[in-house]
Amino acid sequence: MNQKKSLLARVVNGSLVLQILVGILAGVALAQWSPEGAKQVEFLGGLFVGALKAIAPILVFILVASSIANQKKNTQTSMRPIVVLYLFGTFAAALTAVMMSFLFPTTLVLAAGAQGATPPEGIGEVIHTLLFKLVDNPINALLTGNYIGILTWGVGLGFALHHASNSTKQVFADMSHSISQMVRFIIRLAPIGIFGLVAATFAKTGFAALAGYLQLLAVLLGAMAIIALVVNPLIVFVMTRRNPYPLVFQCLRESGVTAFFTRSSAANIPVNMALCEKLKLHEDTYSVSIPLGATINMGGAAITITILTLAAVHTLGIEVDIFTALLLSILAAVSACGASGVAGGSLLLIPLACSLFGISNDVAMQVVAVGFIIGVIQDAAETALNSSTDVLFTAAACESASRQQSLSRTGAELG
Incomplete structure (x- = not known):
């Protein structure tokens, strides 16, 4: 009995990353040896993702409201530099994608159809949709996972509760801690969930369908790797003035792998x-910056929009000058920030970017169809980059703020 408890304790307290790696390898092995058996365990992945999606809206709402309600006066939350980092990082990703597309021009064999999807007609529609999500009914926002609306109501309730009695504030603080405990339990199930996801994905698709688009995938993944391993570390170094790679690799390992x-x-x-x-x-900072980053920190989406658009441009033989390429980077960055307000995410914003070059909607939607074909890898890598960068930039801004406060205190003591 004690041996069983000891084994369970080792599993619970063991390295989550190592356990996830074991889950990945087990999923690949099962898909290789028994594809039908692999399809049967898909429900494990569905349960894991469903549990995360179910708890995320209420976690964000309660945590944001509790953090603001219990915030002490004159507390620094570092939100402004984080938002600047989010926007700058997304624009830098679009610029990197432009350079990669020029260095490695890709032509496509265009596919037909894009699963009946309807793209937005212009950037105005994207912004319009995003703005109206701000004033969504709070119950509907929680039910549909509208994080812009959830953030808006959470911040509003938090400020309203800031002047409430201490006992009321403590109720929200206790709820926040309780939900966080539930989150920890769900995250410990990640190896089982990822085992089911990997097994089912490999059993259903493998990589045969992706073979015809290897160059396009290579350019996409190359651009995302440059952002993750070169541009983002450089930004973090400028903010923190220390070796950024331990933090970068920790974010990729503990956030990016799960998001992938x-x-x-x-x-x-x-x-x-x-x-x-x-x-x-600081909880007051990350309780707001993380859900906000899931909405506007979209470097991976900007890369997808830019590279697939320029692939269509190269396929049609359209000449692109520097000014137009810069304009595309700005458009892709702004569109990517609004991607969460559009059903279908980044892929359905490709026709919007294609319109900059006079490419017809019919041709643009064929490019979207190519995006759906490579989506198994493209969407996974895009999400991993976006999500891991949320933590990376939040940590960099918090460390930079702490460093500046330490320097100010040192200067005051010397003075």
Whole structure:
């Protein structure tokens, strides 16, 4: 009996990353040896992703409201530099995608149809949709996972509760801690969930369908790797003035891996909040910055929009000058920030970017269809980059603020 308890304790307290790696390898092995058996365990992945998606909206709402309600006066939350980092990082990702597309021009064999999807007619529609999500009914926002609306109501309730009695504030603080405990339990189930996701994905698709688009995938993944391993570390170094790679690799390992397999920024919000807590970041900051990042920090989406658009441009033989390429980067960055307000995400914003070059909607939707074909890898890598960067930039801004406060105190003491 004691041996069983000891084994269970080792599993519960063991390295989650190592357990996830074992789950990935087991999923690949099962898909290779028994494809039909692999399809049968898909429900494990569905249960895991469903549990994360179910708890994420209420976690964000309660945590944001509790953090603001219990916030002490003159507390620094570092939100402004985080938002600046989010926007700058998304624009830098679009610029990197433009450069990669020019260095490695890709032509496509265009597919037909895009699953009946309807793209937005212009950037105005994207912004319009995003703005109206701000004033969504709070119950509907929680039910549909509208994180812009959830953030708006959470912030509003938090400010309203700021002047409530201490006992009322403590109720929200206790609810926040209780939900966080539930999140920790769900995250410990990640190895089982990822085992089911990997097994089912490999059994159903493998990589045969992706073979015809290897160059396009290579350019996409190459651009995302440059952002994750070169551009983002450079930004973090400028902010913190120390070696950024330990933090970068921790974010990729503990946030990016989970996001890669769940392919859902919303599902990864609880994972990211748990990582921020582990990094000992300020709760008043990450309770707002993480769900906000899941909405506007969209470097991976900007890369997808830019590269697939320029692939269509190269396929049609259209000449692109520097000014138009810069304009595309701006358009892709702004569109990516609004991607969460459009059903279908980044892929359905490709026709909007294609319109900049006079490409017809029919041709653009064929490019979207190509995006759906490679979506198994493209969407997974995009989500991993977006989600891990949310924690990375939040941690960098918090560390930069702490460093500046330490320098100010040192200067005051010397003065």
